[in-house]
Amino acid sequence: MASILKVDDLRGNTSAGDITITSEGGAATQSLQHGLNKCWLNFESDITTPAIRDSLNVSSLDDIGTGRYRVNYSNNFNAAKEYAGGGMTVRGGNSKGAFVALDSQGNINFATNGTSISVTRSDNTLADQDIVSMLLTGDLA
Amino acid sequence: MTSVLNVDSIAAKDGTSPVELTKQSAAKAWINFEASTPATRDSFNHSAITDNGTGNFTLNFSSAFASADRSSTTCSGYRTTAIAYEMCTKNTPTTTAQEVWLYYSLNGSVNDTPGDNMMTSQGDLA
Numbered sequence: 001m002a003s004i005l006k007v008d009d010l011r012g013n014t015s016a017g018d019i020t021i022t023s024e025g026g027a028a029t030q031s032l033q034h035g036l037n038k039c040w041l042n043f044e045s046d047i048t049t050p051a052i053r054d055s056l057n058v059s060s061l062d063d064i065g066t067g068r069y070r071v072n073y074s075n076n077f078n079a080a081k082e083y084a085g086g087g088m089t090v091r092g093g094n095s096k097g098a099f100v101a102l103d104s105q106g107n108i109n110f111a112t113n114g115t116s117i118s119v120t121r122s123d124n125t126l127a128d129q130d131i132v133s134m135l136l137t138g139d140l141a
Numbered sequence: 142m143t144s145v146l147n148v149d150s151i152a153a154k155d156g157t158s159p160v161e162l163t164k165q166s167a168a169k170a171w172i173n174f175e176a177s178t179p180a181t182r183d184s185f186n187h188s189a190i191t192d193n194g195t196g197n198f199t200l201n202f203s204s205a206f207a208s209a210d211r212s213s214t215t216c217s218g219y220r221t222t223a224i225a226y227e228m229c230t231k232n233t234p235t236t237t238a239q240e241v242w243l244y245y246s247l248n249g250s251v252n253d254t255p256g257d258n259m260m261t262s263q264g265d266l267a
Contacts, residue, residue: 003154005146006144007144007145007146008143008144008145009143009144009145009146010145010146010148010151011145011146011147011148012147012148012149013147013148013149014149016147018149019148019149019150019151020149020150020151021150021151021152021159021160021167022152022153022157022158022159022160023159023169023204023265023266023267024159024207024265024266024267025207025265025266025267026157026158026159027204027205027266027267028204028205028266028267029150030169030186030204030266031185032151032167034185034186035167035168035169035171035185035186036167036168037167037168079183081173081182081257082173082182082183083171083173083183083259084171084172084173084183084184084216084259084260084261085216085259085261086214086215086216086259086260086261087214087216088214099225099227099246100216101216101217101225101226101227102216102257109257110257118225120225120246122246123247124224124225124246124247134216135214135261137168137171137185137261138171138173138183139183
C-alpha cells in the first residue's frame, strides 16, 4: 500500500533549506530546493496594459515600452545574475514568431528583486505578444 | 494548526527509491554562464563547460539523465538598442551533456558576445 505523508511545511533538519532526494534511477542524490522552479510567469502584452494570466513569485509586471518589461519578484533571489531562466512566446494574430531575452536597456538586468526582459521577433524588431512565458530556477535569499 | 516536518533526506518507503512529488516536478539542472571565457556564474548539476569554438559550447551534467529526451529551455544574451542574441540547443543531446549555439538573431552568425546565457533542464535522472 502506498504511504502518503500529509504535511503543510517541509524543512531540512540539519539546514532548513536543504533536503536531499534520490534520483528517479537511483544513481544520484540531489537537493530538492536547488531544483524547484522559483518563478514562472504567463502574461499577455499585446493589449494596452500587459496583464498577468498566472504566475509564481511575481509581485508585479511593469511595461517599459514595446516588447520591453520589468518582472518584479515577491521573494528575492540570493544573488544577482546567479540564477537561470528560459522564456518563450506564442505569436499573436498579426505577429511573427518571437523569443524572450534579457534586456540590457531595461532598468534592471537579472537583479535579486527582478529583471528586465525583451521580446524580439524574428525580424529583430521588438514586439508585444499574445502569450509570453518565462521560467526561472536558482536559489532564493 | 500548521504541521512542520524537519528532515534531511526524503525517499520512498523502501528507503532508497525516489519519492513522488504529487503533481509537481523539480528541475534537474540549471546553469548561468558568460560566454567569452566561458565561465559559470552559478549552476545546479552542471560540471565544467566545454568551449568548442566561437559561440559553441557543451554544457555537461554532473549526474546523468536517464534519457536524452529531456526538456531543456534556454534564454540567452540580451537585447541592446539595436540587436538581440539567442541561444539554442543542438539536436544531438546525450544523457550527460547538451551542446548549444549562441547566435545573432537577425542573420544567424555565431558569436561569444552574450554575457548572460542560461539553460534549465527537466526530466528523469539516471
